Amino acid sequence: MPMPISPKPDHAEQLLPKWTYYEDAWFEREHKELFSRAWTFACVVQDIPQPGDYRAVQVNRHGIMVVRGKDGEIRAFHNTCRHRGTQIFEEGKSGNCRHGIVCPYHAWTYNPNDGSLRGLPKKDLAFPDMTLEDWPLHKASVGVLGDLIFVNPQAVPEDDFETWLGSMRDTHMWPHKLDGLSEKRPVRYDFAANWKGFCENAMDGYHLSYLHDKTLMGPDIECQRWDAVGRHWVVFSEAEERPSANPYTRIPGVDTSKPYPVVYQFFPNSGVLSSPIFFSAYTIVPVAPEQCYLELRTWMMPREQQPQAERTKPSSTSGHGHIMPDGKRYISIDTLSCHAMESLDFQIEDMWVCEQQQKALHSPMMQTGPLARLGETPLTWFQQHILDYVPLDGPEMRVAAELHDGHEPLRSAIPTRTAVAAS
Ligand code: FES
Numbered sequence: 001m002p003m004p005i006s007p008k009p010d011h012a013e014q015l016l017p018k019w020t021y022y023e024d025a026w027f028e029r030e031h032k033e034l035f036s037r038a039w040t041f042a043c044v045v046q047d048i049p050q051p052g053d054y055r056a057v058q059v060n061r062h063g064i065m066v067v068r069g070k071d072g073e074i075r076a077f078h079n080t081c082r083h084r085g086t087q088i089f090e091e092g093k094s095g096n097c098r099h100g101i102v103c104p105y106h107a108w109t110y111n112p113n114d115g116s117l118r119g120l121p122k123k124d125l126a127f128p129d130m131t132l133e134d135w136p137l138h139k140a141s142v143g144v145l146g147d148l149i150f151v152n153p154q155a156v157p158e159d160d161f162e163t164w165l166g167s168m169r170d171t172h173m174w175p176h177k178l179d180g181l182s183e184k185r186p187v188r189y190d191f192a193a194n195w196k197g198f199c200e201n202a203m204d205g206y207h208l209s210y211l212h213d214k215t216l217m218g219p220d221i222e223c224q225r226w227d228a229v230g231r232h233w234v235v236f237s238e239a240e241e242r243p244s245a246n247p248y249t250r251i252p253g254v255d256t257s258k259p260y261p262v263v264y265q266f267f268p269n270s271g272v273l274s275s276p277i278f279f280s281a282y283t284i285v286p287v288a289p290e291q292c293y294l295e296l297r298t299w300m301m302p303r304e305q306q307p308q309a310e311r312t313k314p315s316s317t318s319g320h321g322h323i324m325p326d327g328k329r330y331i332s333i334d335t336l337s338c339h340a341m342e343s344l345d346f347q348i349e350d351m352w353v354c355e356q357q358q359k360a361l362h363s364p365m366m367q368t369g370p371l372a373r374l375g376e377t378p379l380t381w382f383q384q385h386i387l388d389y390v391p392l393d394g395p396e397m398r399v400a401a402e403l404h405d406g407h408e409p410l411r412s413a414i415p416t417r418t419a420v421a422a423s
């Protein structure tokens with residue numbers, strides 16, 4: 001039975017106490033009670049085009065292999081061997097396993113179609129009484145939206161993929177198709193902040209004209225529209241009176257003559273940017289209570305179809321950071337050669353302000369004040385979803401609240417799961 005979803009709020013307020021942004025015990029609860037039950041963007045169908053193709057991805061704390069079976073079906077298994085648990089495929093690696101998923105340690109071999117254990121060396125000598133059927137790879141679940149593959153670590157998710165999507169597929173789908181586009185170098189932004197701080201920043205429409213006065217420059221809150229689709233936040237771009245003067249080649253099929261969805265934040269920690277000139281998909285990976293990274297993949301029209309002047313530009317990012325042997329660009333505040341606010345990269349500006357906010361959380365004086373009625377209501381809605389999965393009404397949490405805040409937190413304002421269900 002899916003959990004009830006609270007409607008779009010009519011006001012903005014901070015529901016989560018500040019210690020939920022740095023407390024170890026709460027972070028552990030988020031992994032157990034939220035991420036282990038959630039759908040997260042993992043990779044794209046173009047990563048595994050042929051039968052037997054696989055891609056190993058990190059989905060929050062879970063190592064997952066996404067495999068296209070010999071029958072063409074896409075499935076997901078936990079990337080941990082049933083013998084002594086070794087990670088079978090290295091994270092980020094792709095390849096083909098149509099002849100079997102073979103653990104590198106002792107060569108236990110699994111069937112790529114269903115994860116069953118097909119064989120192992122010296123079975124009669126080493127494991128004479130063992131029944132192979134008892135030791136399949138643990139199954140995870142996959143869902144496909146457009147070209148994006150999402151993974152849920154549960155073999156039988158509490159919310160099936162379509163329930164989790166809500167009406168997204170029918171009402172808010174982007175027109176972009178990745179076939180025919182060319183992928184840019186992936187970028188990983190590492191920063192010292194809680195993952196929720198980044199999600200809230202992404203949904204905060206109030207800061208766009210101020211923090212980003214050199215980059216995005218708006219839009220102002222009175223011009224913003226967002227829709228609640230399931231637990232997902234979708235923001236719209238205004239219609240263009242005439243195609244913008246952006247120098248990059250436009251992606252066919254994106255109709256900008258009317259307002260169109262341009263940013264999607266899939267609850268809890270995935271997102272899509274669907275612009276007329278690029279398409280990006282990302283996850284915000286929670287590493288520790290005060291550490292996370294944004295992993296961003298971007299596609300554009302192929303280089304040979306871009307105007308001559310744009311072909312020599314380094315990438316969709318501003319060229320900060322370092323390219324590592326895995327082919328990704330890594331960016332963090334401490335490796336910049338200029339101040340973050342001079343970087344002319346709005347993601348770096350966001351990363352910087354998230355770190356600034358995280359640092360302030362530890363000041364005894366810091367408490368969140370009023371939130372903007374326009375622009376910050378998505379934060380309230382997002383926090384409500386967190387509380388649906390990780391409720392704040394247990395006795396342990398009350399003790400933690402008093403210990404950390406030293407006074408009554410916004411507890412009376414925090415709807416319990418029961419109250420939400422009744423509303
Ligand atoms: S740990 Fe995988 S075969 Fe031994």
Ligand SMILES: [Fe+2]
Pocket residue numbers: 201202207208211212346350
């Ligand atoms: Fe921002």
